[in-house]
Amino acid sequence: MRHFIDIADLERHDLESLLDEADGFVEILERPIPKVPALRGKTVTTAFFEPSTRTRLSFERAAKALSADTMSFAPGTSSLSKGESLKDTVQTLEAMGSNLLVVRHRAVGAARRVADWTSIPVVNGGDGAHQHPTQALLDALTIRRHFGKVEGLHVAIVGDIRHSRVARSNILAFSALGARVTLVAPRTLLPVVTDGWPVAVSPSLDEVLGEVDVVYLLRVQMERGGATVFPSLPEYVGRFGMTRRRFALLKPEAIVMHPGPMNRGVEIADEVADDPRTLVLEQVAMGVAVRMAVLFRLLGGELDE
Amino acid sequence: MNEIVLTGGLVVTPGGVVQADVRVVGETIVGIGRKIAAGTADVLDCSGCWIGPGLVDPHVHLREPGQEWKEDIASGSMAAAAGGFTAVVAMPNTEPAIDSGHIARFVADRGRAVGLVDVFPAGCVTAGRAGERLAHLDELWAAGVRVFSDDGPAVFDGGVLRRAMEYLGDLGGVVAQHAEDLGLSAGGHLHEGEVSSALGLQGIPAAAEEVIVARDLAIVELTGAAYHVQHVSTEGTVELVRQAKADGLPVTAEVTPHHLSFDHRAVLGTDSAFKMYPPLRSPEDVQALRRALADGIIDCVGTDHAPHAAHEKDVPFEEAPKGVIGLETAVGAVLGAVGLGPEQLFDRMSVAPARIARLEDHGGLLEEGASASVTVIDPGAEYVAEDFLSRSANSPFRGRSLTGAARHVLLRGRITLRDGKVEA
Numbered sequence: 001m002r003h004f005i006d007i008a009d010l011e012r013h014d015l016e017s018l019l020d021e022a023d024g025f026v027e028i029l030e031r032p033i034p035k036v037p038a039l040r041g042k043t044v045t046t047a048f049f050e051p052s053t054r055t056r057l058s059f060e061r062a063a064k065a066l067s068a069d070t071m072s073f074a075p076g077t078s079s080l081s082k083g084e085s086l087k088d089t090v091q092t093l094e095a096m097g098s099n100l101l102v103v104r105h106r107a108v109g110a111a112r113r114v115a116d117w118t119s120i121p122v123v124n125g126g127d128g129a130h131q132h133p134t135q136a137l138l139d140a141l142t143i144r145r146h147f148g149k150v151e152g153l154h155v156a157i158v159g160d161i162r163h164s165r166v167a168r169s170n171i172l173a174f175s176a177l178g179a180r181v182t183l184v185a186p187r188t189l190l191p192v193v194t195d196g197w198p199v200a201v202s203p204s205l206d207e208v209l210g211e212v213d214v215v216y217l218l219r220v221q222m223e224r225g226g227a228t229v230f231p232s233l234p235e236y237v238g239r240f241g242m243t244r245r246r247f248a249l250l251k252p253e254a255i256v257m258h259p260g261p262m263n264r265g266v267e268i269a270d271e272v273a274d275d276p277r278t279l280v281l282e283q284v285a286m287g288v289a290v291r292m293a294v295l296f297r298l299l300g301g302e303l304d305e
Numbered sequence: 306m307n308e309i310v311l312t313g314g315l316v317v318t319p320g321g322v323v324q325a326d327v328r329v330v331g332e333t334i335v336g337i338g339r340k341i342a343a344g345t346a347d348v349l350d351c352s353g354c355w356i357g358p359g360l361v362d363p364h365v366h367l368r369e370p371g372q373e374w375k376e377d378i379a380s381g382s383m384a385a386a387a388g389g390f391t392a393v394v395a396m397p398n399t400e401p402a403i404d405s406g407h408i409a410r411f412v413a414d415r416g417r418a419v420g421l422v423d424v425f426p427a428g429c430v431t432a433g434r435a436g437e438r439l440a441h442l443d444e445l446w447a448a449g450v451r452v453f454s455d456d457g458p459a460v461f462d463g464g465v466l467r468r469a470m471e472y473l474g475d476l477g478g479v480v481a482q483h484a485e486d487l488g489l490s491a492g493g494h495l496h497e498g499e500v501s502s503a504l505g506l507q508g509i510p511a512a513a514e515e516v517i518v519a520r521d522l523a524i525v526e527l528t529g530a531a532y533h534v535q536h537v538s539t540e541g542t543v544e545l546v547r548q549a550k551a552d553g554l555p556v557t558a559e560v561t562p563h564h565l566s567f568d569h570r571a572v573l574g575t576d577s578a579f580k581m582y583p584p585l586r587s588p589e590d591v592q593a594l595r596r597a598l599a600d601g602i603i604d605c606v607g608t609d610h611a612p613h614a615a616h617e618k619d620v621p622f623e624e625a626p627k628g629v630i631g632l633e634t635a636v637g638a639v640l641g642a643v644g645l646g647p648e649q650l651f652d653r654m655s656v657a658p659a660r661i662a663r664l665e666d667h668g669g670l671l672e673e674g675a676s677a678s679v680t681v682i683d684p685g686a687e688y689v690a691e692d693f694l695s696r697s698a699n700s701p702f703r704g705r706s707l708t709g710a711a712r713h714v715l716l717r718g719r720i721t722l723r724d725g726k727v728e729a
Contacts, residue, residue, distance in 0.1 A: 107621030108506050109575025129505030191502035
């Protein structure tokens, strides 16, 4: 594995071996001193060309837990505002001594382009609505640790799938690991063509509630101006919101997940967000472990214990 | 007076394709026949080649004035000559736009000064291509403009288009429409379909083109003025054009070499060399375009040669400008996509585009007394597309093997391409 850009580049056994690796890092993170010297002397640079806090912090935490040094690039304070190109920016970061770049960019395919322009490993921290592969890994790890498996589970992904890199990555990862995936959304929030995707599609959350093991809620992207893709927020909540009523209709062992940040009262009711069967904070914790696994794998670190 | 003999090729004449030599004296074809004695003439070997009227491209962007870092009339003329062209119609989306007589004259004069290819400026339909007021149509006409287009945006307001067509109908010009419904295409970067869905990019549905063509055809019926659909990309548009022609409307259409050659799956790697408007469509659309060019429903090939500098294209797909170059690869791409014989090829790439663009001195089949603008095509020439004469290299064919290329070109008796080399 040279880069980590697209779940589609990985086979099932690649995913499973990364998850196994991440399991080991979960254990390390639970130690009194949650840190190993595996990547001492390496520099991990987060180059986030669109705003993000949690993903960037999670990568930095993961790098530090492996004893790597970190650098962070943020567009607001950079030469981007002077018109520097993406290519020049990432080549500059490489020349400064970065050993690995984590790239987030609003353009689809940006991480792939960065990999063409540089000679160091690139991790895709999100490219437009295309891929967010470490999110898929952390979600798969969360599910696998909760249920002991992914194979055979039924996952409903609910909401703005059309504009979601999380959905595109998770669909590939969940189905590669043997889960059944149902997309639940109005037509305006579904990809135009889902023929050939390993999914079922339903326009009604109520119809699938009693059948699923995992309800994966996507964030309503308020900044997209809801009015053009659905009539109003109350109507969205009416059809697709995880309300208390719907939560009560789930199978007793079913769980609720969300990539964050949540809009409480929109896609998820306040009480549901705080219920122990909603694993949002567990997902965040698993994020550090899977990112450790990816960095460790790409930088060829060694665990000498 | 210079004398040239083209020997050993298949010549496309009004009477059909004949194995013959062609003798040119000065600017004129003076003989077509068997074994013409060369004497002191300059002999161009045409064995295995097709000899026909100089190719005409009804749709290029030469970027001068205003964007000379992408292309200028000199570099664009070199690329055109290398591709086998003797005439090009230069779209008016320059800076300033070609919306008045003096800018049109500047472009034509620059073309003449370079001297490799006749450059016919197209004029804007509306002032500044803003879609509101009519451009200086009479001035443009007086400067020799016959093709009118706001290419880039469509003429979006049906009322404005109607008035322009009524006015130009009186003069005898043709409106060439870049058919794009800006609402349906808004935010789009590629064809709407499985590739856009997989990538998570906003798509441009086929309907964005078809609704404008359908509307415009109603306006053609209303005005009776000539209308040309630029870069047809969808099967639906082909069917609209087919029906309009059956109804006897004065409608013509062009297709680009890249829309004949690639479908939207080429975009899966998000390489900006495959980004253009209209976008590469579905495999079914590509098949429909090939059939339509072969059977003449689509009249001609237009390259939509659209140079962009490397630094402009070497960015993520979404941020890249739209457009690809096409002059130098047109013959190979068209022959590779559609199995055309010599008569069909010269019809689609010379006779028809010259007629549509009202170029009187181009597109005539070869006969004694005709103007000696001649292109010799070697249909078997194999090469890899690279090292472009265009100032830009944003070609979707870059690095690919093509078969079929211009070997020699004469512009009114002057050799502009000899053995594949431009003679500046």
